[in-house]
Amino acid sequence: MPLSLPSDILRKSSEEVPDWIRAAPDLTASIVEKFIGSRVVFYPGAGTDSGAIRLFGSSQNSHCFVHADYSHNDCGRNPKGYRAVRRSVLSAQMLTKLLGWRDTHPVSDGGHLGRKYRLRALWVIFKRMKSFDEYHGAEYLALLHMQAEAICVFRNLWARRGRALHAVVLQDHGLGGNCTQFGRESPLYKLASDNGALPNWLLVGTENTEAWPGYRKVSKPDHPAGMHGNCSSLYLRARS
Numbered sequence: 001m002p003l004s005l006p007s008d009i010l011r012k013s014s015e016e017v018p019d020w021i022r023a024a025p026d027l028t029a030s031i032v033e034k035f036i037g038s039r040v041v042f043y044p045g046a047g048t049d050s051g052a053i054r055l056f057g058s059s060q061n062s063h064c065f066v067h068a069d070y071s072h073n074d075c076g077r078n079p080k081g082y083r084a085v086r087r088s089v090l091s092a093q094m095l096t097k098l099l100g101w102r103d104t105h106p107v108s109d110g111g112h113l114g115r116k117y118r119l120r121a122l123w124v125i126f127k128r129m130k131s132f133d134e135y136h137g138a139e140y141l142a143l144l145h146m147q148a149e150a151i152c153v154f155r156n157l158w159a160r161r162g163r164a165l166h167a168v169v170l171q172d173h174g175l176g177g178n179c180t181q182f183g184r185e186s187p188l189y190k191l192a193s194d195n196g197a198l199p200n201w202l203l204v205g206t207e208n209t210e211a212w213p214g215y216r217k218v219s220k221p222d223h224p225a226g227m228h229g230n231c232s233s234l235y236l237r238a239r240s
Helices: 006-011 031-038 051-060 092-099 148-159 187-194
Strands: 040-044 064-068 082-091 120-128 140-147 167-170 201-205 215-217 232-237
Touching: 006 051, 006 232, 031 092, 040 051, 040 148, 051 064, 051 140, 051 167, 064 148, 082 092, 092 120, 148 187
Parallel strands: 040 064, 040 167, 064 140, 167 201
Antiparallel strands: 082 120, 120 140, 201 232, 215 232
């Protein structure tokens, strides 16, 4: 039996927009808990790639996203068909207070740029424009874009809490050494596995990345994510 596209598979388990997103709230302590407890898609090393937002948002499978990249403090332009109705920059001090964040010192970019970056984040609530209908995507989307090292983001938001993610995007571009390698038995996989934080889904680059152990491919390749036009396939966690 031929495999389906990732969007067709994800659409089968779509969800309604969480009520709290509709109010386009600031990121407060109570919203943090609602956000982390939602279906969150985590994209380590995202750069300015909004492909995962397009895929999971258009299928209405998820409405919440966390991007992590130490060299960018923005997610690029708004996703097609959306406008920002809430946009807030969060400092290291604010993140420490809201998230109980640790590791607030400057972090290295891995050496390929020879610079360091101070922790900060961008919180955005997007609303679908009136000229686009529900077939284009969800009415609201929430994004937390962290200018921070991805494994540190994962440790602070999920591993320390023993909370599992909904999905993780794996694209090993290899531009920053080991700190940008997230596939196979990477430190990110080991951290998730050791702390009960393994996601249900992986979206894996087919040309440059190997899936984590314990996941099986369930879709044909498509182009929903990847800064360099890489195809991606959807993987589902195998249940024992």
